[in-house]
Amino acid sequence: MPELPEVETIVRELARTLPGQRILQAKVFRPDVLREPPHIFCRAVAGAEIQSVNRRGKNIVLSLSPSRILVVNLGMTGRLLHLPPSHQVAPYPHRAVDFLLHSGGALLYTDSRRFGRAALFSEEEWERESERLGPEPLSPDLTVQAFHRRLTRSRAPVRSWLLDQTHLAGIGNIYACEALHRAGIHPLRKASSLALSQSGRLLRALRDVLTEALEARGTSLRDYRTATGEEGGFLTSLRVYGREGRPCVRCTTSIARIVLSNRSAFFCPRCQPETSSWRP
DNA sequence: AGTGTATCCTGCAGGC
DNA sequence: TGCCTGCAGGATACAC
Structure with missing residues (x-):
């Protein structure tokens, strides 16, 4: 799916254009992406004003007034596209929910595989949900020591550990593999076996690759x-993900x-x- | 309790 | 060309 950088890109674009806009009406084409029955969902968002757009892990969080929180998780193939007024909606395939905006524009939620979900929460409910997620990797509040303590509580392979959203929020398979390569750590290494210095390298690698x-x-x-329909540009910067059999950019192996x-690790x-620890 | 597996669903690439 | 298989950026219910 969209992982942290992809979701953050979408959120930043939407945060520039959506706040202050009112949802006129929602049209549900794929009820299975919703948590509640479509008529309940539509009634709850009709007439609501979008106050802010934020991100938590891989979730897009829209605060609505009257106070409801609309949370969209894009799964593997979900998109959230903001179309300007007078833009045709028809050409977009796999539409799950259309949000028609008072301005005349529309917010399209599309998803071919429909692994994504959109759900409404009260503020308290969402706060509880959000607390189940691990810390944000880019937050300065997350120290190397705290990261290391979390890692060493688990005997899972470090690649699996990174994908668990209750440990760290926002990492998916691409950036897990990329960060492990940058940190010189094998994906099968037990999380609990990492030295403090290696945890530090891993956190640094995660932050570097996410930021880039x-x-x-x-x-x-x-x-x-992105929310404006454009492709991201990081594909050519991947060092290991999807590059099986091709030379390592660092050592040509x-x-x-x-x-x-059940997931590929590169x-x-x-x-x-x-086995051996990382050597400079 | 923590970890691994199977499953949801569609589309596409590659092999034959 | 066309059919078949495997694989895909995620989350989660379940078994052990």
């Missing part, structure tokens, strides 16, 4: 688009792929040795 990807407005492997928890066998 954000500057490029995300990675478009296939489905991801052939990039390997293993399957871990890594360089030389830069990310399985």
